[in-house]
């Protein structure tokens with residue numbers, strides 16, 4: 001039997017409005033999520049920035065309250081898992097002492113990604129975070145609303161943000177609303193304030209539409225944001241703005257794991273034991289702090305010595321088979337999962353290489369899947385894994401490693417079909 005292929009979340013069409021019937025339940029550092037392996041806390045790190053001291057305190061929190069691990073998220077944040085019941089107050093006190101909870105009422109809306117290899121974006125990160133934390137209205141944003149501050153190369157700008165600031169030569173920056181073809185140009189110094197005004201523009205549109213839209217792309221057509229309206233708002237707020245109707249939006253690959261320029265570390269599945277994390281922190285002491293990236297890697301600026309990292313099981317080689325391999329939590333941490341996706345991915349990591357990233361998911365939600373790039377979707381079903389690329393299911397092959405290799409190197413894609421096969425026809429891993 002053939003069934004329609006469910007689209008990954010990033011592929012939801014603008015013509016098919018998302019109807020939200022509730023507020024978002026995105027976890028935070030204060031709003032813990034009850035998972036199968038205990039409570040989960042997500043600590044927002046604007047720009048992925050962490051000092052050595054803050055990173056050391058996070059390890060202490062993971063040991064004291066959690067399962068002794070830290071997880072990197074696809075928005076450059078850190079998660080603690082396996083937290084015990086009733087630890088919320090002590091955890092909040094520890095995070096506050098580390099300076100990681102500057103405004104408790106805003107902790108879930110500080111969703112800012114920034115070009116990890118750039119120092120130029122740091123003033124933007126700090127100013128936008130300051131403006132957000134000082135603005136009561138933006139507490140109405142969902143925990144999924146995303147700001148991207150890109151130095152102009154197009155790495156974080158490709159992550160499907162709600163508001164993008166893109167550096168331009170000549171002291172200008174472009175501010176983009178959702179996936180609009182054009183943008184509004186402002187002076188570099190005004191970019192953080194323009195990003196804040198863009199968020200307020202979105203909230204006004206949500207209110208006028210009477211919806212619960214969480215993202216810019218979810219606004220109904222009659223209430224979509226437009227550059228002309230945004231430029232007028234900026235002008236009314238005293239910020240010079242120039243409409244740029246069409247922009248050739250740049251896009252570039254994220255930093256690859258490697259020992260230099262800058263040192264970029266890949267922990268498999270973005271998950272580190274506190275022992276590994278402390279090695280990372282020790283190495284960072286010779287540099288300029290840590291930057292958690294939205295690709296679940298860690299950039300250590302300031303060229304510290306990388307030699308202890310590989311011995312700790314962390315990847316610093318661009319040729320590693322772990323490059324481009326991601327997975328959701330899966331079993332046993334998530335009850336929705338049909339498989340222990342990380343164990344399955346680990347079993348095949350050496351035998352299923354290729355240039356295209358692969359994301360393993362335990363269910364159709366595909367938590368943490370890649371954005372801004374083509375990727376192989378390895379989805380657990382009742383009988384094995386179903387592989388697809390761009391919503392096109394790949395033909396069944398009895399050997400999953402061979403099927404995955406063909407998908408990642410592109411040789412399987414020509415014969416892909418737009419409809420999915422029944423899960424009973426999918427290859428098994430065991």
Ligand code: SF4
Nearest residue numbers: 328334362363366367
């Ligand atoms: S994709 Fe599904 S199985 Fe995986 S973590 Fe998300 S909800 Fe759980």
